[in-house]
Amino acid sequence: MAERTADLTTESTAVITDPAPATDRVLSVRDLSVKIRRGERVVRPVTGVSLDLHRGETLGIVGETGSGKSMTGLAIMGMLPSGGRVTQGSIDFGGTELVGLEPARYRAIRGNDIAMVFQDSLTALNPTRRIGDQVAEPARLHLGLSKRAARQRAEEMLALVGIPRPGERMDDHPHQLSGGMRQRVMIAMALVCEPKVVIADEPTTALDVTIQAEILELLDDLRARLGMAMILVTHDMGVIARHADRVGVMYAGRLAETGPTTDLFERTRHRYTQALLASIPSLTHDRGEELYSIGGTPPDLSATQVGCAFAPRCAAATDECRTVQPPVTTEGSHAFACWNPASGPVQHTAVRVAEPSAPTADVATGPRLDVVDLHREYPAGHGSWFGPRRTVKAVSGVSFEVAAGETFGLVGESGCGKSSLGRMLVALDQPTSGEVVFEGRSVTTMKPRELGSHRARLQMMFQDSSAALDPRMRIGAVLREPLAIQGIGTRAGRTATARDLLADVGLPATVLERFPHELSGGQRQRVALARALALDPTVLVADEPVSALDVSIRSQVLNLMRRIQRERGLSSVVISHDLAVVRYLADRVGVMYLGKLVESGTAEEVYAAPAHPYTAGLLAAVPEASPTAPTAQPPRAERVRGELPSPLDPPSGCRFRTRCPLATEVCAEVEPLPLQLTPTHSVSCHHANANGAS
Structure with missing residues (x-):
């Protein structure tokens, strides 16, 4: 009762x-x-x-x-x-x-x-002080330990939270650690x-x-x-x-x-x-x-x-x-505290998603976007007198196609090269080798003037909408700017287009006179989508489009992106580390690891029968929103553990072997070639069959 x-x-x-x-x-x-x-x-x-x-x-x-x-x-x-x-x-x-x-x-x-582990470890840690000193400080202040005893205590805590070689890490600064390692340092400080x-x-x-x-x-x-x-x-x-x-x-x-x-x-x-x-x-x-x-x-x-x-x-x-x-x-x-309480999980009438319109004849015969053996390397420092200049191998030989009206999803951990690849797709970065072919023409070899007009049909939606929108410009000016640069319409016509774009993404016309900081995160993301659609592109590259949004706002933006794609016949490349987001948006999925595409196929193939142990491990790590739900992954899937190796010096052979439960000697010696499991499903793994693929 x-x-x-x-x-x-x-x-x-x-x-x-x-x-x-x-x-x-x-x-x-x-x-x-x-x-x-x-x-x-x-x-x-x-x-x-x-x-x-x-x-x-x-x-x-x-x-x-x-x-x-x-x-x-x-x-x-x-x-x-x-x-x-x-x-x-x-x-x-x-x-x-x-x-x-x-x-x-x-x-x-x-x-x-009472201790606290803060949300953003990069800003919570002092960038000018060494890790060991920051972890030792609470022990000196509260426990009265000597400097030597406090450092010994700090090293013990770093080992307790799983920092490899804690004695060496004691003298590192925060920027020298990965996000996961910094978070472990924050936990060590809280527990010291x-x-x-x-x-x-x-x-x-x-x-x-x-x-x-x-x-x-x-x-x-x-x-x-x-x-x-x-x-x-x-x-x-x-x-x-x-x-x-x-x-x-x-x-x-x-x-x-x-x-x-x-x-x-x-x-x-x-x-x-x-x-x-x-x-x-x-x-x-x-x-x-x-x-x-x-x-x-x-x-x-x-x-x-x-x-x-x-x-x-x-x-x-x-x-x-x-x-x-x-x-x-x-x-x-x-x-x-509810006047009309529910009686369990929501039972709502599902709204079916309409089928996308058929592609027009001029693009139906071939892919809108064709990525061919793309490589991107960045210089790391200035080298030394005794050796060659070192490079970060961000993208290493990635190839895929995106058809008209199709969404291709790219998933993988931070540092695997997804965003670097996305920037090359829209020609914000130039590849070291390989090419991006857009509607039959190579974007990679275009002259700047030609690329400027061609880019109107190839747009990008950036991860951080706060940083992507100029804080000094009102939203109306943000939306009119690309139209003005391309010489489209009069000022009055551009304002009318901006108003229509806001309506398309579900925002009122009053937003035109507001600044980005006056909008919520979800509203800014809608404006970023409107900005990307201003020039009526045929391909949209969305880099982590909802990673910074709450779950309630996220679903609104994801539904909006699906609707816009259907209505406009857009081809899309969606980049995300959130596998559920990619599962909802993408028709086909590519899994990246340390610069390489290790598996690709339809969403159903990759999610229902992952052939690469990395893909299976990513899926096994996704937390289900149910305390009693059994895992939906294959019984042999093992969660990926350990840190991503440095792209400065990736492992020989298969790059995933240092974290792979199936690794053998051949994995260290020979780089696996793509194996075609079905006409649409391929994997680069020496042990694809052992992982459950046929």
């Missing part, structure tokens, strides 16, 4: 509680509210949040950007940004009240008893004093799926070995499903739903949680159906909230939802 606790006059929401004994509780937060003053504007990122954390458990906090997840963690750490303060509530840590605690006592707890509580704020957001799996496995292992409690802050429901014991879903600064992970996923009650789960692209999603997406955008947290904050985006909202804050309903250890 559900128990409803109604208190419509307070700002309290659901409490993340657990039946564990109170003696195991290490952290108790009650009715926490935070305000941040930005000039005349007051933002309320956290409102009435209550949670308990027990020894040895992982508590997941999930939600969209701006939901208050990270700010809750910063409030616990006493590290709110300038202008921020706790206005209400209590933070009890082992009997010590942290709200209002004098700074000196707070500093003694922060880093010693063996804290009771660790707050991991999006610890794997910028990492590849393989490194993400290793970092999360490492955190789980260290939590169990050291007996610490962990708060895992993330927007990835797949990460929550596999690594959290209990979970709290935040929306607009409040806890919308809480409960044990399995119970919350299987008996979803809040409509926002339901919508979040439905929005996640999965490896098994039917490509013939659009992704479920949450309409609208999260609310402005500086505005007064009336009723349920999710009501403007909720299909089940009523007048009561729009006017009265819902009370908390408890069902055992499961709690939620």
Whole structure:
């Protein structure tokens, strides 16, 4: 029987509680509210949040950007940004009240008893200091160790988190380490004093799926070995499903739903949680159906909230939802604040994707884009008196075709050469050798003047929309600029075209007068797509088009890209490390590893029957958004482990052999040639048959 606790006059929401004994509780937060003053504007990122954390458990906090997840963690750490303060509530840590605690006592707890793993390791680490000194510093400050003892402790911690040759790495600087290694250093810094509580704020957001799996496995292992409690802050429901014991879903600064992970996923009650789960692209999603997406955008947290904050985006909202804050309903250890609760995962009517229009006669006879034996090498430094100049081998002999109206997906880890290849496709970089043939003409050998007019039909959508859009230009000027450069239309005509482009990507005409910083991440990505479509291209290269977006906004943009491609008959090359995104968008898929295409085929062939152990390992590392779902991968698939070798000196023979569970002597001696498994499926592997391919 559900128990409803109604208190419509307070700002309290659901409490993340657990039946564990109170003696195991290490952290108790009650009715926490935070305000941040930005000039005349007051933002309320956290409102009435209550949670308990027990020894040895992982508590997941999930939600969209701006939901208050990270700010809750910063409030616990006493590290709110300038202008921020706790206005209400209590933070009890082992009997010590942290709200209002004098700074000196707070500093003694922060880093010693409560530590934090920050989201961006590159900015969190001091670029001017050596790794060993940064890891040793908390041990010297909090444990009173000598410089020598602290460095020894730091080296032990680097070894504990899996840094190879930790003694050598002690004298490295952050820029000399990969993203995965830097994140391990951040974890070592957080754990060097063996804290009771660790707050991991999006610890794997910028990492590849393989490194993400290793970092999360490492955190789980260290939590169990050291007996610490962990708060895992993330927007990835797949990460929550596999690594959290209990979970709290935040929306607009409040806890919308809480409960044990399995119970919350299987008996979803809040409509926002339901919508979040439905929005996640999965490896098994039917490509013939659009992704479920949450309409609208999260609310402005500086505005007064009336009723349920999710009501403007909720299909089940009523007048009561729009006017009265819902009370908390408890069902055992499961709690939620929703007037019209759901009864499990969303059951929505799937919208079928229309078939693309047939290609026109002039392009139907051959590929629109033909990549032939493409190589790209970059100089690395200036060499030395005693040896030749070294080069980074970014792309090494890649070939593929893209037909009219087709989407070709490129997947692989960071550093495998995907983005370098994308830049060569649109002639932003010149290949060292090989060529790109666009509609029968070689882009590689075109003169600059000829290329300028030809590039109108070959456009690129960049990964970082914030950096790709000029911050000094209004959106209208951004969209008119390519038309003006190509001498298309009058100013009035270009403005009309810009307005039409915004309508095509689902944005109002008022956006024309706004600057990029005034738009949300999803809106900026839509503008970037409109900018790429301004010259009516026939080929679009999209480099990580949704990597920086929340899952709810991501599904909107992915559906939009599919619709635009169908309506315009576009050919596309989609570059991503997110295998679910490529599975949804791509007709054919190419898997890159250290500059080479190791497998290619239709999406169905590559995902259902991966022939290369690297492909199978990538798929095995993808977290499913279900705590009880069995892996969808072949039973012999083993997750890819270890670091990507340096492209300065790639391994001999098969470049994947240093991380391959099937490697033998022949792999080190002979580079595998492409093996045609079917007319559309090829693989470069000496052990393709052993990996399950026929």
